[in-house]
Amino acid sequence: MSLAKVTLTLWEKLDLLPAVGSIVVAVFFAILTGIRRTERQAASLLLHAGYALFRQATKRLSPRQMQYILPSSDQIYERYKKKTGQKPQTIQVGDGGLGHWHGDPNADNVIVWFHGGGFGLPAHSGYWKFYAQLVRDLEISGKSVAVFGITYTLAPVATYPTQLRQAVNSVRYILSQPNRDPSSVFLGGDSAGGNLVGGVLSHMAHTHPEIKPLPVEGQLGGAVMIAPWTLMDTEFPEMEVYHGGDIITTAVAGPWATAYIGGRKRDYYTDLSTAPKEWFSRFPVKSILITGGSNEIMLPIIKDFTAKLKEGYENAELFIGRRECHVAPFSNLELGDPTKTEQGKRIEAYLAENMV
Template sequence: MPDTKRDPMVPELGLWERADVQLGKITIVANVLYAAITGVFRGKSSPKFYSSHLLATAVRTLVDRLSVRQNQYLNAPTPATYKAVMEKRGLQPETVPLPHDAEGYWLGNKDAKNVLVFFHAKIYPTHNPEANLDPIPPHTGGGFALPATPAHFEFWLDLLKVANENGHDIAVFFPRYTQSPYATYPTQLRQATGALLVGGDSAGGNLAMAILLHLSHPHPEIEPISLSTPLAGVFGLAPWVNFSTNWPSFKDNAYKDLVTERALSEWSASYNPGKEHDAWSEPDRAPAEWWADAKTERILLLAGSDELLLSPIESFAKKVKSVFPNTTYIVGTDEGHDIIFYGNPGPEGVQTGNELRQWLLSRL
């Protein structure tokens, strides 16, 4: 008999909240239908590709229409998703406890010569069997608040297969941090120190940069980490390094990206409620000189030309590269936020995904 114990990060919704989920789905369908008709005549302020236009409309409506609690309710928790993907692939799942009430999941041979540690941000929901609700359209978002999805695990399993078939000995370790509002900053950063971080996407990219900063400039509330040698590399895929919404890309890409200004403001407030922001909660706040002695051989920063976070990521990349020359910054043309996990924007495939694979393999 399956384990039906409710995950502590899957909230119990009240009657009205559950009913409102259904109303929200109707709103999403209506907006997508409208976008499907009017999208034929869309201008340059919308995504280049028709399919991306429809997806962005669905996601923007979803993240604006439903609350964090409702989205958490609709999604399977990370442990269940990990187990399901591994069983689907005929692989044995292996979960290990980490300090500070966290845990992590192995992908590949845990005795591999090289280990990539990846912190996620939420990409799109999967159906939560306990919720007894129909699946809803794929979406991006989550900012420290939502669980990992099959797309995260599938991406890394595919990469591991190619890498190991070509003579690279690599595994991926996938830590699970406590979602907000069940824990707030700096809990997630403290949990991240339980496993050396090499990369992450969006909110996970924030943690990747925060861990890198912590190695050379320790957070005053978190135990320092001492390394015998620098990390082989650290990457941030669309890293959410600055929580301000007063950037040009928030206006330029408002109808191109999947996330919205309102959703990002809600997620950042949930992550760090009522507290002063600092260099570890928003790595872009750290002065440039703090990055000069980064404990890594190389840094990779990636963004999409159509995402809201483009301007702050560009500013951050320029700052880091000014003192840490081994920094590579890549912008994927016509790509939205975290697109490598949910589909191809066009016939050329996903530029940021290809660049990330090549960079990772070059670090081995």
């Protein structure tokens, strides 16, 4: 099941203490120097310090160490539901993947969401807060909607294509429900989850040789890709990068990509940025919304991917949230800032425009 976790060596355990110490120092320094901030940095001191915490943690700790420290995605879901007085509703979608419901499973529209975290980090509580916010506000606008949040087996416990297979299984499960028209099903994902959105659409259009086909009559209602990680290079492209306004650094590319690929050969399912324009033309979805933050280090990659996507798939939009970091709609909520992000607003409007 998706809650499988790694065990650490003695050295990895001993390394946790100095790593945590470096994180504390980074946050303290950010507070001291963050009273006055530029447009390239977070809008509030709370977020500025929180981003520093995320940067140092993801830079200093390996995916294995972070999995050891953090509760699993499934445990986070259980705790969130208990805290909010709701009954958990979890479905096994196959091959170890789990789907967690937020909202009524019989709603007119379903969003299947794949969380980010470099394929190696669990879905924190910010995800469930965002899902709740999304369902509530869409219902206010007259839309009946539920979110089916997918938790997949993390790398390096499992490697590609396990996560893609679990993602495909989750969509297969939703589409197999009685009276569920594809036009009422939406895909969503952020960072690594955005990669899985692209992977699922790719599989639906071009069957992956190791995954059962997923035919669909008609088109899905839409897809949202927040800061999609569509290039598994272990080093960022040669470009000028400023880390101070984001939650990740270029240091994550190597360990996270290596853990996910696991020695396998990269392809268009893992690296959608490398696919030819013809690859996108058969994507069975009515439209795709891609978002990013103006302060995130992956922005050049996101823009490049969007340009390539539009060469073969015309109904795609790119929206950039001013002064926002990588996956800001979730990161900010996890840090205690309930202010709706510009990306979050656009995503909500996009879904309201396209839902039945």
